[in-house]
Amino acid sequence: MTQRTLVVIGGDAAGMGAAAQARRNDPDLEIIAFERGEHTSYIACGMPYMIAGLVASPDDLVVVPPHVFRERYDIQVHTRHEVVEIAPVEQRVRVERLDDGHTFWQSCDELLIATGAVPIVPDLEGVDAEGNFCLKSLASGVAVATYIESTQPRRAVIVGGGYIGLEMAEALRLRGIETTLIDLARQVMLTLDEEMATLVADALAAMDVQLYLNEGLVGFETQGGRVQAVVTDQRTLPADLVILGIGIRPNSDLARDAGIALGVRDAIRVNPQMQTETPHVWAAGDCTESIHRVSGEPVFVALGTVANKTGRIAGLNLTGVPTAFPGVLGTAITKVGETEIARTGLNTQECEELGQAYVVTQITATTPAGFYPGASEIHVRLLAEPGTGRLLGGQIVGGPGSGKRIDTIAASLTAGLTAQDLVDMDLSYAPPFSPVWDPVQTAARVLLREI
């Protein structure tokens, strides 16, 4: 029997997770991974903290470098190699060696696409000016850090109030840079309901971030190829540094060009085993769609947690260990200064778009217990289905210790529990941590009256 070959496109969490899992299960499989960048398996979510100066070196964000994959896992990792074409019928891919432009065909028995997501870049004059950045790779994060070190920018503008925008706002304020954040929407963090997003805006204000909502990016003023200002539909904001965090899209062009079926928001459609609709072609991570565990509908959720899980599951199935990915809840967490922000499941807008009836409540409690030193406010918002009481989603904004409580709600959503189940749940309590009714239970108690 000849040796089977697995080719992996993309050297980050999903791709290398799958490769490592496949190697554990099948020592005889030939595994070849192509990565167009210089790094493998890096912690993309760590970039704002590196830029903030909280992480000493970009190397600290690399979980496993290429040589370790080669030496310890016998995985042939080729960095600065870009797959430019997939030929699924012929079972081969065309690869460009970026350093010299040489291209070659690599055949494979199985192919895993783990090309991730890419930032949406506005098609505006000056977008490529010096001082304008997207965070799309570890190299781009290093570029921002280097630019700050070398040019000492005084004023920054961030376009987009999603996770990257918020985390970069915190990072730049920690660097002492005057920071303005603009967003086209009437709130930051569209994954939160507006009542919670308002609390996030307060946290930005507490860090002296100037926030302009309902304000669209129109263009850039540049001089000598360097950005001077961001122009919005309301004003001109002088800027030495601009971070574009408008959004991301699945990096699925290569798959589409090969006739591989796409789904919601052009993410690659996969079954729970991470197989695409094209034989011998698999996909995992930020380029794929997922099933939402509450709604049952396909969604595009590009998060490191999901990339790690789906990579592992692809690796298991690729080597004959049948494993199904049950889907996502869109659970996420971040912070702005001392304010922790988390969400899971469906928010009100998502319920409305799905035609899912809901009741919703929002409570304010403290964490730790109110009498304990350092107690700060925690706001918990919960959604449930009228009649049944089945929990649909939750959001938390609050002081230290607040955010990770979202996992209690996520576990409850996973199991299809009701608000009553959450009230009855034996959660932990001691004054340094919590009031005697955990704030998520207090929210559930109030919600019970609505059901």
Place this chain on the structure above:
Amino acid sequence: MTQRTLVVIGGDAAGMGAAAQARRNDPDLEIIAFERGEHTSYIACGMPYMIAGLVASPDDLVVVPPHVFRERYDIQVHTRHEVVEIAPVEQRVRVERLDDGHTFWQSCDELLIATGAVPIVPDLEGVDAEGNFCLKSLASGVAVATYIESTQPRRAVIVGGGYIGLEMAEALRLRGIETTLIDLARQVMLTLDEEMATLVADALAAMDVQLYLNEGLVGFETQGGRVQAVVTDQRTLPADLVILGIGIRPNSDLARDAGIALGVRDAIRVNPQMQTETPHVWAAGDCTESIHRVSGEPVFVALGTVANKTGRIAGLNLTGVPTAFPGVLGTAITKVGETEIARTGLNTQECEELGQAYVVTQITATTPAGFYPGASEIHVRLLAEPGTGRLLGGQIVGGPGSGKRIDTIAASLTAGLTAQDLVDMDLSYAPPFSPVWDPVQTAARVLLREI
């Protein structure tokens, strides 16, 4: 129709929670509560923090004082009134007014026993000496704080390494008092497995608490009615202050004397509606037994969370709103210095006593992510049933942010989830909070190999 009367024995969380809930549902019910102490609805778990000097006043630990119950809830609260006899057939109780010793009979249509738990006090000469304390009420907590203020003790001995012992050790060290803790067992915290209790011992050592295990209390040396030393079976420990935290037992003598059925460890037996086996007699809180949600067996778990829940449920059922208490997991949390300690479900010893087969694993990870400033170790121990993978219990010891993760495990136990379910769960991640696989999931992944 004549007015119905509810008599409540005990003015703390369970009793007053039931009374307040009953009032909300039934404005016409006469509600009379007898409390032998001076305070109602106080946060017993807050006492160590008051003694540590972290809480300004004992009043901060009183959630609702008697006059508020009277004025806002129309509940006739009588403090310093002790119920000394229950006559269930006659549906009345005999009450002693402690200030003058006067006794009287109070009739009732329904009776709720919420007498709580009491410390186990060793029957040793000198146990009543000045300087020896049990924490049994808010007044006793105030007495410890006052004693420390007035006598400035230099050396303290704590007998018993349970929650009270640990929290008092932290409190006394924060007061600058040399502190020794002795325990008859070979580990502190018998609710934890020994491998985790060892980590707690490390945390005590880091706070300069001298720990002697396998060491039994033999007696006290006193002078002029004041404690001078604690005598163990190994040594004599000079002490100006002694805290006895040997354990607690349900305060069920009154119920037993009235022929009300007791259960495990002499806790009052109740059904899920909090009814005793005697008609018109109910019980809630620390004096009752509970059903363990993992084993299905009756257990005695005296915790404020359970008292609040069962009080509320008794109040609902007493006023015609049928509600069942699904039981407990024994979830608990505490801290010693920077080290957080939490547990839920069954530990290995409990599994063995139940004849419950188990597999167990223990992992070490970090929280937040390893590269993030301030990351510290978190140890997670998980137990599951072989074959099915159903989770049985979990324990956590680690740095700031560790402990409340126990709630994710508690929610999983509530729903009967498996280790695989926990691995697949969409938990929150960002570098300031967690590695990309939350440590509880890392433990579940390792455990999967054992199942």
